[in-house]
Amino acid sequence: MKVDLFDFHLPEELIAQVPLQNRTDSRLMVVNKETGELKHDIFKNISEYLREGDCLVLNDTKVLPARLFGVKKDTGAKIEVLLLKQLEGDKWETLVKPAKRVKEGTELDFGDGLLTAVCTGTSEHGGRVLEFSYEGIFYELLDRLGEMPLPPYIKEQLDDRDRYQTVYAREPGSAAAPTAGLHFTEELLNEVREKGVHVTFITLHVGLGTFRPVSVDDVLEHDMHAEFYMITEGTARLLNQVRRNGGRIITVGTTSTRTLETIASENNGTFIESSGWTNIFIYPGYQFKAIDGMITNFHLPKSTLIMLVSALAGRENILHAYNTAVNERYRFFSFGDAMLII
Incomplete structure (x- = not known):
């Protein structure tokens, strides 16, 4: 499988350099992972796409001023x-x-x-x-x-370092933010809870390997970097209960996804309290064992992250969504807009 299959044209001016004033004002593209059908919305309406009994899983890692x-x-x-x-x-x-x-x-x-x-x-x-x-x-x-280690594609100074931090960050250790979570406020998370959706947390400390380009021609030759993760007994028990009750597990970000898929892959599709290092590499052909949907941002061309979302929604569906996002002038990468794959 060639890395070039995950390329797309991205005008540089669509790379968001600064965060929006209000976190929840980001645009939201909703992608049907089965049909590829697209819908355009605003992130503040995210709870409309969640159901009572679902579980939202967020990464509570905290970025170090590294x-x-x-x-x-x-x-x-x-x-x-x-x-x-x-x-x-x-x-x-x-x-x-x-x-x-x-x-x-x-x-x-x-x-x-x-x-x-x-x-x-x-x-x-x-x-x-x-x-x-x-x-x-x-x-x-x-x-x-220290200063915040902003990604290399962000050239602007960050006036408020907390804007490169999720509102629920609490476990120091990341060299980069789990950026899909930057769209949430405490008020929006409470709105999600009031709908009967469970909200729980895992920890994965994001490494700089996230930003390293894939330097090989064949996907299978890429050496994935390892990152440290933790999941508590309470979160594991909740996820197993949600699964038994027919609820959907929706991850916020590729980091939460990689953590849950690592644990489920090692435990016959169930979740247990654990910690360790994961270098799981998810690309098309992978059979998901843990999640039913995910919230994510728009990623770099030919990156392991666009390969992961392509595994969930199909490569052609994702490339169609990305090309639509370019045409509709969505904002890309860390401070950019969001996608819900469900």
């Missing part, structure tokens, strides 16, 4: 660091720019000594392993010194 600007202790040369993944204790897998200046043993300084680090090794894709030293609480220092 971009740090510092200097090399010996030369004063400027260094940019992006935290990717906590390995153990104060050791982190990172991306460093310029990487060639940071070799094993290099010492870095952030915030005039408030936070220091030493390079202890390398990781895949040219990454660096840094071990940090500090006094106090690491995440408080990160909140003080």
Whole structure:
């Protein structure tokens, strides 16, 4: 299966650079996964497409202000660091720019000594392993010194860092936001609950692999990055109950989808309390075991994310939907509009 099968023309001006003033004002394209039929709406009306007894599953990961600007202790040369993944204790897998200046043993300084680090090794894709030293609480220092790691296609400055955070974010650890959830407010979630729809949470910490382009020609040759997930006993029990009662499981975002499909695939279609690392790669031909529908944003051409939604709704249906979105001037990517596949 060729990666080029998931390409489409996207005018650059349709890439949303800033979030809308009101989260729920995003446009909503509703896609019938069986017929490909499309409907245009506004996200604030999302509850109209949900039924009593359904379950909405959201990813409560919290984006770290993971971009740090510092200097090399010996030369004063400027260094940019992006935290990717906590390995153990104060050791982190990172991306460093310029990487060639940071070799094993290099010492870095952030915030005039408030936070220091030493390079202890390398990781895949040219990454660096840094071990940090500090006094106090690491995440408080990160909140003080760090910046939000916006995706590379967003060139504008973000005035309010909370707009790259879902309103229900609570588990720190992501290098990127689960952007399908950015459309929700607490008021809208309460409206969903009042309709008799269950709302529950899983955690998957999003890695920067989300933004890495697929660099092979054949889908089957792509090496999927691994991400850490958690699901509680209460959420697992609720999902099994919803399934037994005939309700639909609707995930918010590809991250929630990948988490549930990982767990269901390993447990004969049921859900259990668990945590671990998943590198599940979902593309057309995959048989879904956990979900009945999903809310998602509009994704990059030839990305693993457009392959995932194509697996759920069919490649031709998705490409038709995307081409319609381009013609109708929908806003794309992280701060863009939403799609409901049901």
